[in-house]
Amino acid sequence: MASLITLVVSLIIGMGLRFVKTLPTSASSTIGTLILYVPLPAMCLLSLPDLEWNVSLISLGLVTWIIFGIAYFLFNFLGTKRGWDKGLVGCLILTAGFCNSAFVGFPVINALYGPEALKLAIFLDQSGSFLIVSSFGLWVALTYSSGKMRKRVLLKKILLFPPFLAFISGLSLGILGWRATGITREVLENLASILTPLALIAVGLQLHWSAIKEEKKYLTLGLSFKLFLAPFIIFSLYLLAGVPLNIFNVAVLESAMAPMVTSSILATSYQLRPQLANMMLGVGVPLSFLTLTFWYWILTYFNPTI
Numbered sequence: 597m598a599s600l601i602t603l604v605v606s607l608i609i610g611m612g613l614r615f616v617k618t619l620p621t622s623a624s625s626t627i628g629t630l631i632l633y634v635p636l637p638a639m640c641l642l643s644l645p646d647l648e649w650n651v652s653l654i655s656l657g658l659v660t661w662i663i664f665g666i667a668y669f670l671f672n673f674l675g676t677k678r679g680w681d682k683g684l685v686g687c688l689i690l691t692a693g694f695c696n697s698a699f700v701g702f703p704v705i706n707a708l709y710g711p712e713a714l715k716l717a718i719f720l721d722q723s724g725s726f727l728i729v730s731s732f733g734l735w736v737a738l739t740y741s742s743g744k745m746r747k748r749v750l751l752k753k754i755l756l757f758p759p760f761l762a763f764i765s766g767l768s769l770g771i772l773g774w775r776a777t778g779i780t781r782e783v784l785e786n787l788a789s790i791l792t793p794l795a796l797i798a799v800g801l802q803l804h805w806s807a808i809k810e811e812k813k814y815l816t817l818g819l820s821f822k823l824f825l826a827p828f829i830i831f832s833l834y835l836l837a838g839v840p841l842n843i844f845n846v847a848v849l850e851s852a853m854a855p856m857v858t859s860s861i862l863a864t865s866y867q868l869r870p871q872l873a874n875m876m877l878g879v880g881v882p883l884s885f886l887t888l889t890f891w892y893w894i895l896t897y898f899n900p901t902i
Contacts, residue, residue: 603699603881606793610800624801627794628865635791636858637762640730642784643722644766645775653719655839659847660695660724662833663826664732667693670821684814686740687869691876692818692826694729694856697721699792700881701853704888705846716846729859730763741866795857796877802870803878811872818855818876823887827852831894845895852891854884 613619620626667689675685695701698721705717738753754760776784808815830851834844855876863873 598703602793603796606796607800607803607878607881609793610797611803613797613801624798625865627798627801628861631791631794631798631858631861632865633758635788635794636730636759638784638787639726639791640759640762640766641769642766642776642781642788643726644763645770646722648719650719653716653723653843655834655837656716656720656843656847657723659720659830659851660697660728662830663695663851664689664693664728666826666829667821668736682740683868684872686736686866687863687873687876688814688818688821689736689740690733690859690863690868691855691873691880692822694733694859695725695822695826695850696853696856696881696884697725697850699857700884701850704853705849708849708892709842709845713842713846716843717850720846720850725856726858727763729856729862730759733859733862734760737862737866737868741868792857795861798861798864799874799877802864802874804871808875808879811869811875814869814872815875815879818872819880819883822855822876822880823852823884827891831891835898848895849888849891852884852888854880 613623671685671688671692674680675682697717701717701721702714706714734754734757827848831848834847839847857877860873860877862868864870
C-alpha cells in the first residue's frame with residue numbers, strides 16, 4: 597500500500613511544484629536525465645545479478661516480451677498507414693508496450709495472491725520488463741528520437757549510455773556469481789529507491805490536464821491497448837496453452853498494469869511526444885485500478901476457487 601501511496605503523493609507534489617515560480621522550466625528534463633544516470637543504473641546493479649533463470653517460469657518471463665513485440669509491430673503499422681511522426685510511434689511503443697510490473701504490480705499481486713505470487717511477479721519484472729527496457733527500450737528511444745542515424749553512431753550511443761552499461765555489468769556480475777551484499781547493497785538500494793518518486797514528480801511537473809483534449813485520440817488508443825488488448829491477448833494465449841493457474845493469474849494481472857514508469861521517462865527524456873507520455877502514465881496509473889478490478893473479476897469467474 598505504501599508504494600501506491602508514494603506514486604500518488606509524488607505525482608501530486610510534481611503538479612504542485614508547477615506553481616513554484618523560482619523552479620527552472622527545465623526542471624522536469626533535468627530530473628529525467630538524473631533518473632537515467634543514477635537510480636536506474638543502481639537498480640540494474642542491484643536486481644540483475646539476483647535474477648535466477650527457471651525453465652518452468654519461461655511462460656511468465658515471456659509476458660512482457662509478447663506485449664512489447666505486439667506493441668512494436670502494431671504501432672509501427674498504424675504509424676506507417678496513418679502517416680504518424682516517429683516521435684508519436686516511439687512514444688506509444690514505450691508507454692503502451694511496457695507494464696508497471698513493479699511499483700504498481702508488486703503491491704497489487706501481494707495483496708490479492710500473497711507472497712508466493714509476489715515471487716512470480718518479481719521474476720516477471722526482472723526477466724521481462726526490466727530486461728527489455730534496459731536494452732530494446734533504450735534502442736527505441738534513441739532510434740525514434742533521432743530519425744535516421746548511422747549504425748556506428750547508434751551503437752556507440754547505446755554502449756556508452758549509463759543504464760545500458762549497468763545492464764551489461766549487472767548480467768555479467770550475476771553470471772560470475774557476484775551479488776550485492778552489506779554496505780554495497782544498502783547504497784544501491786538507497787540510490788534505486790529514489791527512482792519512483794523522482795519519476796512521478798517529473799511527470800507531475802509536465803502534467804497539464806487541459807492537454808487531454810489535444811492528446812485524447814492517441815491517449816485513448818495507447819491506454820486501450822495497454823489496459824485491455826494486451827491483457828486480453830495474454831489471457832487468451834495462456835488459457836489456450838494451459839499455463840498453471842498460479843502463473844496464469846500473475847501473468848494476466850501484470851499484463852493489465854498501467855504503463856511502466858521507466859519507459860515513460862525514456863520517452864519524455866528523448867522528446868518522444870513527452871506530453872502524451874506523461875498523460876499515459878498520469879492517467880494510466882489511476883485508471884488501471886478500475887481496469888484491474890475488471891480483470892480480477894474475469895480471473896475469479898474463470899477460476900471460482902480464487
